[in-house]
Amino acid sequence: MIKRPHVICLMMTSVDGKILSEKWGNNKQVKTLAESFEKVHEIIGNKNWIVGRTTMEKDFTHYAKPVYKEVDHTISREDFVANRNADSFAVVIDGQAKLGWNSSDMLGQHVIAVLTESVKDSYLAHLQEIGLSYIFAGKNSVDLKVILEKLTALFGIETLMIEGGGHLNGSFLNEGLIDEYNQLILPLADGRLETTSVFEIEEKDRKFDATLLQLLEVKQIEHEVVWLRYKVLDHV
Template identity: 75%
Template sequence: MSKHPYVICLMMTSLDGKILGDKWGDSPQVQALTKSFEEVHEAIGNKAWIVGRTTMEKDFTHFAKPVYKESTHPLDRNDFVATRNAKSFAIAVDGQAKLGWESATMLGDHVITILTEVVQDSYLAHLQQIGVSYIFAGKDTVDLSVALEKLKALFGIETLMLEGGGRLNGSFLNAGLINEYNHVLLPLADGRIETSSVFEIEEKDRQFNSTLFSLEEVKRIENDVLWLRYKFTGQG
């Protein structure tokens, strides 16, 4: 039995593989297309999702600044499990503790943040006070394999939905940690050179030339949106 949760990467893209939907305008037609992502998310029905710091900051915490609370004593770098049996989890990878948390829940899901040991005691003190769970997954760089082991062992998370951004997806892909990829393909084109794509890996960090998947299922859903489901098969 794997020590890691089963990881499903779910992403929505334009026809040219771009992922930043906020650049596509807010016309009724575009809004009708982009709502497909949440519909597919709900259809998959998973109760734990994970995103990178940039995505969490832009789409969920809305650039809130970190909060610091003076601690009366030094805090050990032990994982803090505020709620073990939550029905659902919102998880952020934030190795350098840049996210500002004001609540222990996000969209009704219990928050878990993944940190490194370089974070300040005063940041941890605030998280403990408001009831945000945190785990450590490296001294100064996040080790995703360690993070996944802890998410399963400490919180009982068996299946995890990975939802961007491109760099976090790329890190999971590069480490061979994605079991399944679900692609929500919208009938629109972005055309911007600078817009991010689904998986982004720095060439100096690349472990494999390519990652291979097999197509398991294709569904045509509302508004000519395609939902494609792939299983991981290996590295090229």
Template identity: 65%
Template sequence: MANERPYIICLMQTSVDGKILSEKWGDKPAIKKLAGKFEEIHENIGIGAWIVGRTTMEKDFTDFAKPVFKKGHHEINREDFVAKQSADSFAIAIDGGAKLGWKEPTMQGDHVITILTEAVPDAYLAHLQDIGVSYIFAGAEEVNLNTALKKLRSLFGIETLMLEGGAHINGSFLNEGLIDELHQLILPIADGTIETSTLFEIDPKVKKEGATLLKLERVKQIEDDVLWLTYKFK
């Protein structure tokens, strides 16, 4: 049930053709200024817990750092590790394969929680415990989002969570009916490429039938010709 998990708000910015922020947009000052709208609105909404997929985390935050494995022999039970339960804010990564490299327990001042599967190496868990990164298990070999979200609420008291990409993680949440609200910033940019990811992408092998209906709650034009659309999910 919804009240067993956090309320999920998806915040993303796209081009007018639905493509999510890409380095292919170039580095003109006007483009960089538009790209900064995301953080501006993130702060405006003011939710202290945000979640992204592994690809987004390593590209935008951990700078592709390699995973660290503690030397020596370790046998660690597959029990959730809560390093800091009462943090004011949380940076959460979905990383079932333990591919992210963590060097400290915070990301931009937010306490790090990583969502893993039970198949990850003991030496990886030992390193996370050493540096104080919290982790939870959400499946044997594949991450179960429902399990992960229930644990985020029960173990850390997270009642509202900001989902911020990438396309496949957004698609996974959408496919499972786990998004309550969408805030889409439409930038005055036309991407035009075929390969750039869109807002939601779902593997055809797991895609559930039909499209998802939304209800438009608000349309707001903000500075620099940006549209801020707010939808509720039916």
């Protein structure tokens, strides 16, 4: 049996299941509510997390442009493990190499970029130069199962947190790769039709009608935030 991490999805939502908190404004009370996410992340205690390119560039790299280091040779499409022994890892799925990096460290965690084999040699050369690890998960598109298998085999990751957005969460759910779901429901409503929800799966890609969950725990925490914890059971 191929080993992969235990995958926990942690999301913070409005009561109507919307997740894009920047649309909720800069109100002091809203900011206080949003702080619940990091607090619960710390309570859960797992430090290894994965996000998609959109979340990473919006919240962490702040739309930095890719950096290229010209090389006069072809770089083989082999996984590059710069630091297997880091205390924790920040993993980002960036199949087409659109993120810009100037460091291999993200909030004290070692970065692992998930790429496809179609990326440029000059992009890989820069990542190697700054010591940022990368793995390949497909030729032109990424295979989520391959990602998880490599994270365990190459970096020893046993537990991984998925933290949005909706498309990434939906992709993992669609492949049956989420083991536990934690939702923080903030006491506010969004109401926008266009705001992203927790899980979003294109109908053409859908592999099931619904996912069954088992409720493990319900807590009311600070500021009237409700914390729901579920075990993912099966698809129907």
